[in-house]
Amino acid sequence: MVNITEIAPDLFRLSVFAAELNMQFNHFLVRDDKxxxxxxxxxxxxxxLYEAVAKIIDPATLRYIAWSHFESDECGALNEWLKVAPHAEPVCTLIGKLVSVDDFSDRPAKGMTPSDVLETGKYRYRFYPSPHIPHGWDAGVLFEETTKTLFCSDLFHHFGDTAPLTSDSLIEPTQHGMQLLQQGPLAGYMPYTSQTEGVLRQLANLKPETLAVMHGSSYQGAGDQLLLDLAGVIQQTFDQRAG
Structure with missing residues (x-):
């Protein structure tokens, strides 16, 4: 079952709850000219997901398919989407394109840097690199400049079958989720480095008003403060020097 919620104008959250993991897998569809x-x-x-997308648009009209970093829940079904959307172009960070995606993908990717702008019609996107935040050298986050929406992948990961959208702070559930992960076989899943706070401050400077979260509720409100607070949560949970 896929729960579909329009969390911002033309932005649809397609959520699948995996009860065995107590975790949502969220996917975001932008309805626009492209x-x-x-x-x-x-x-x-x-x-x-194909059936869910088909309730909103014709899947064959997809023009761009994007994600944060090379991981199965981020881009595992990329080639399946490329088969049904003949004009779709994979979109990721430039590092992602160079080190993984062009070998994996049936179609070459558009590798973006922050100076590149992707326009879908009404909306404008930039990809900001965020190495190892949340995971991988290739990680990045996508920012839509018109509605100030940050597609932040695993940042603010929290568990449960949560509400599609909230204005409540995500810090407490995120901290709880990180503590659970740190105690289990995925310990160290988000390293804290000397660059972590600086990257999150740069994202906070974008002043996002909607955070599109992959695992858990999305957020509307002052996203900049949440990103600044998140740096402290990551340090407290994952900084090995603190141990």
Whole structure:
């Protein structure tokens, strides 16, 4: 089952709850002249997500398919989407394109830097590199400049079958989620480095008003303060020097 919620104008959250993990997998569809999908989902989720997208647009009209970093829930079903959307172009960070995606993908990717602008019609996007935040050298976050929406991937990851959108702070559930992950087999899943706070401050300077979160509720409000607070949570949980 896919729960569909319009969390901002033309921005749809397509959520699949995996009860065995107590975790949502969220995918975001932008309805515009050149539709954009952020997160392809796992291969096994493709049939469900295809049906969900088809309720909003014709999947064949997808023009851009984007994600943060090379990981199965981020881009595992990329080639399945490329088969049904003949004009779709993969979009990721330039590092992602160079080190992984062009070998994996059936179609070359558009590798973006912050100086590049992607226009879908009404909306304008830039990709900001965020190495190892949340994961991987290739990680980045996508920012839509018109509505000030930050597609932040695993940042603010929290557990549960949560509300699609909230104005409550995400810091407490995020901190709880990180503590659970740090105690289990995924310990160290988000390293804290000397660059972590600086990267999050740069993202905070964008002053996002909507945070499109992959695992858990999305957020509307002062996203800049949440990003600044998140730096402290990551340091407290994952800074090995503190141990």
């Amino acid at each position: 539709p954009l999908l952020f997160h392809t989902g796992l291969k096994g989720m493709f049939p469900l």
